[in-house]
Amino acid sequence: MKYILPKNDLNALLTAWSAEYAVIAPQKTGAYAEFLPFTPQSELRLQEPHNTRYPVKALFFPQSEAILKYNRNVGQLENLEPEPQKRVIFGIRPCDAKAVTLLDTVFAEGDNQDPFWLARRAETLLIGLGCHEPCATCFCTSAESGPFHRDGLDALLTDLGEVYLVAALSERAELLFSGLTPADAAQQESALLLQAAAEKSLPKVFELDGLKEKLDRVFDKEIWAELAQSCLGCGICTFLCPTCFCFDLVDEAQRDTRVRNWDTCMYRVYSLEASAHNPRPTRKERTRQRLMHKYSYWWEHVGKLGCTGCGRCVRYCPVGLDIRAMIRKAGAYESEVLHAN
Amino acid sequence: MNELEQKIRSEAERLLKENLVDVVIAFRKEDAPLRPQPAFFTSIDDLENLVYNSLCANNLANYLTRYPRETRIGMLVRGCENRSVNALVVEKQHARENLYLLGVPCTGIIDWRKVIAVTGEDILEFEESDSTLTLRARHQSYTLPRAELLHSSCQRCVHPNPLSADILLGEALPEGDPKLIRERVETFEALTRSERVAYFKQEAERCIRCYACREACPMCYCEECFVDHNTPRWTESGTTPAGTHAWHIIRAFHQTGRCTSCGACERACPMDIQMTYLTDKLGKDMWDIYQFAAGMDDKTQPPFASFTMDDKKHFQAGGTQ
Numbered sequence: 001m002k003y004i005l006p007k008n009d010l011n012a013l014l015t016a017w018s019a020e021y022a023v024i025a026p027q028k029t030g031a032y033a034e035f036l037p038f039t040p041q042s043e044l045r046l047q048e049p050h051n052t053r054y055p056v057k058a059l060f061f062p063q064s065e066a067i068l069k070y071n072r073n074v075g076q077l078e079n080l081e082p083e084p085q086k087r088v089i090f091g092i093r094p095c096d097a098k099a100v101t102l103l104d105t106v107f108a109e110g111d112n113q114d115p116f117w118l119a120r121r122a123e124t125l126l127i128g129l130g131c132h133e134p135c136a137t138c139f140c141t142s143a144e145s146g147p148f149h150r151d152g153l154d155a156l157l158t159d160l161g162e163v164y165l166v167a168a169l170s171e172r173a174e175l176l177f178s179g180l181t182p183a184d185a186a187q188q189e190s191a192l193l194l195q196a197a198a199e200k201s202l203p204k205v206f207e208l209d210g211l212k213e214k215l216d217r218v219f220d221k222e223i224w225a226e227l228a229q230s231c232l233g234c235g236i237c238t239f240l241c242p243t244c245f246c247f248d249l250v251d252e253a254q255r256d257t258r259v260r261n262w263d264t265c266m267y268r269v270y271s272l273e274a275s276a277h278n279p280r281p282t283r284k285e286r287t288r289q290r291l292m293h294k295y296s297y298w299w300e301h302v303g304k305l306g307c308t309g310c311g312r313c314v315r316y317c318p319v320g321l322d323i324r325a326m327i328r329k330a331g332a333y334e335s336e337v338l339h340a341n
Numbered sequence: 342m343n344e345l346e347q348k349i350r351s352e353a354e355r356l357l358k359e360n361l362v363d364v365v366i367a368f369r370k371e372d373a374p375l376r377p378q379p380a381f382f383t384s385i386d387d388l389e390n391l392v393y394n395s396l397c398a399n400n401l402a403n404y405l406t407r408y409p410r411e412t413r414i415g416m417l418v419r420g421c422e423n424r425s426v427n428a429l430v431v432e433k434q435h436a437r438e439n440l441y442l443l444g445v446p447c448t449g450i451i452d453w454r455k456v457i458a459v460t461g462e463d464i465l466e467f468e469e470s471d472s473t474l475t476l477r478a479r480h481q482s483y484t485l486p487r488a489e490l491l492h493s494s495c496q497r498c499v500h501p502n503p504l505s506a507d508i509l510l511g512e513a514l515p516e517g518d519p520k521l522i523r524e525r526v527e528t529f530e531a532l533t534r535s536e537r538v539a540y541f542k543q544e545a546e547r548c549i550r551c552y553a554c555r556e557a558c559p560m561c562y563c564e565e566c567f568v569d570h571n572t573p574r575w576t577e578s579g580t581t582p583a584g585t586h587a588w589h590i591i592r593a594f595h596q597t598g599r600c601t602s603c604g605a606c607e608r609a610c611p612m613d614i615q616m617t618y619l620t621d622k623l624g625k626d627m628w629d630i631y632q633f634a635a636g637m638d639d640k641t642q643p644p645f646a647s648f649t650m651d652d653k654k655h656f657q658a659g660g661t662q
Binding site for chain 1: 454468549611
């Protein structure tokens with residue numbers, strides 16, 4: 001069902017939801033927007049063309065989380081699993097919602113049933129805001145997502161100026177919006193036009209067909225050294241990435257606590273073994289791992305691309321490395337150099 | 342293409358052609374117009390991609406420690422980069438005779454964050470003059486005063502000219518006003534203890550421990566950083582207050598007498614954390630106590646790395662004062 005939500009009524013609606021749900025929405029902190037708990041006084045940042053800087057995955061999988069308390073003297077363990085909480089994440093972009101579904105395949109599929117992820121995921125609704133003006137760093141349409149894609153969303157909003165057109169996509173979302181006026185045919189038509197225009201505005205930055213095979217064939221080639229040359233080896237691209245999920249378990253002995261922290265393949269110590277051997281000794285192998293994981297291994301493991309084209313890694317790389325160009329160059333190396341020989 | 346860029350390109354070409362260097366480290370253009378990328382030129386055919394403008398934001402001296410001392414490196418250096426190179430040569434991280442420094446007097450680096458904060462949208466093209474920056478975005482064009490968009494470290498820069506370059510490309514600029522950097526530190530020093538703590542916490546606790554500040558810093562070249570050490574572990578591992586506070590305090594202290602105030606750490610930070618007030622404070626202390634400033638030449642050891650028989654021994658009972 002499609003509804004019309006006047007922007008002037010948004011605050012009242014989110015306030016009403018707050019009686020039952022913890023509502024989380026993008027708000028300004030310093031120079032950038034971040035997902036924070038909503039209060040009627042909150043100043044929402046829904047106009048920005050680009051995404052929140054810090055990824056939404058943190059709302060399900062916090063960067064540092066105490067998972068276990070222990071008492072060494074009496075051998076006692078206390079599990080710190082969170083209680084499920086009814087939440088609405090309002091204003092999530094389609095690429096980020098898609099990323100949550102990709103992480104479901106890691107934390108909530110088959111034998112992998114992560115209680116921390118499940119507790120936060122089960123009762124959380126994702127209310128998406130489509131991107132009528134994708135950024136120069138966005139490449140969702142090249143990465144199996146799109147500015148108005150619905151994967152993972154309970155509802156999708158389209159900005160029509162004074163009002164949002166709301167497409168409710170789940171029963172739970174129908175209940176949230178059922179008090180609103182239904183959208184008329186003209187409004188639905190203008191939303192469709194806007195969505196199509198946004199989709200069209202994004203260029204195809206690489207062809208996914210055959211890409212995995214191309215990358216696999218250049219695995220042991222020098223192209224990776226060239227691509228990684230300016231890389232600093234910091235964790236920005238992976239920490240801000242909505243789909244990177246690696247973590248490390250650390251016993252904070254002074255606090256008798258076991259902690260789960262995000263980890264990143266871009267760090268030297270990530271793959272450093274106790275023997276002092278490091279199977280990924282230089283930035284070349286580490287950069288290759290980041291790109292191959294998203295563009296080859298994800299296909300292998302779950303049949304999906306491990307990137308949604310949100311563009312954070314492009315936007316915030318301190319040396320201007322661009323994953324789109326890196327993937328293109330690796331692919332081109334396969335076509336031009338390998339085939340030429 | 343600007344005249345300076347052409348000069349850099351010609352000199353780089355000469356160095357490679359005459360086989361005076363193995364690599365020239367400078368910048369190249371990438372797809373995002375605000376983000377030129379550090380680049381490593383080994384062939385003159387590549388040099389057409391060399392760019393130089395005020396958005397070249399990285400401190401290239403950072404790449405020096407990736408090469409063996411025997412590698413002959415040609416490097417584009419601005420004032421701060423030259424001082425970083427000097428400090429690294431003092432610390433024996435490269436042999437000065439194997440470096441050829443292409444010096445460029447620097448009018449300051451544009452902070453792309455400030456650009457985005459003003460325009461609110463992506464920049465598709467830009468053009469700069471001495472005093473303005475003209476930016477074309479999707480909806481409109483902007484002409485903005487250059488000085489306001491400079492990175493804050495560049496606004497306070499004292500030595501914009503390369504001090505020991507092998508060739509100087511471009512006209513030397515007037516020195517900056519040393520009062521600016523001092524006044525900023527003094528403003529901070531004048532705060533009450535609780536105000537200082539509050540400021541520090543507000544900055545440090547946004548940290549996501551990506552270590553971009555460390556990786557962007559030429560002086561952070563340890564094979565194993567203290568935060569990566571786990572037997573014993575020196576800091577709490579996560580993004581907890583204890584973990585982030587320890588990281589920022591210890592990182593700053595390791596820069597004492599070594600930091601050249603280039604601001605590369607702040608420019609790399611994805612969370613806009615401002616911590617140069619700490620390194621600038623340490624720089625001010627080094628000057629006030631030892632009359633030492635990092636990187637002014639490639640011979641003088643920083644006070645905390647040197648030892649002489651007449652050192653003051655405040656810590657020793659009956660020691661010389």
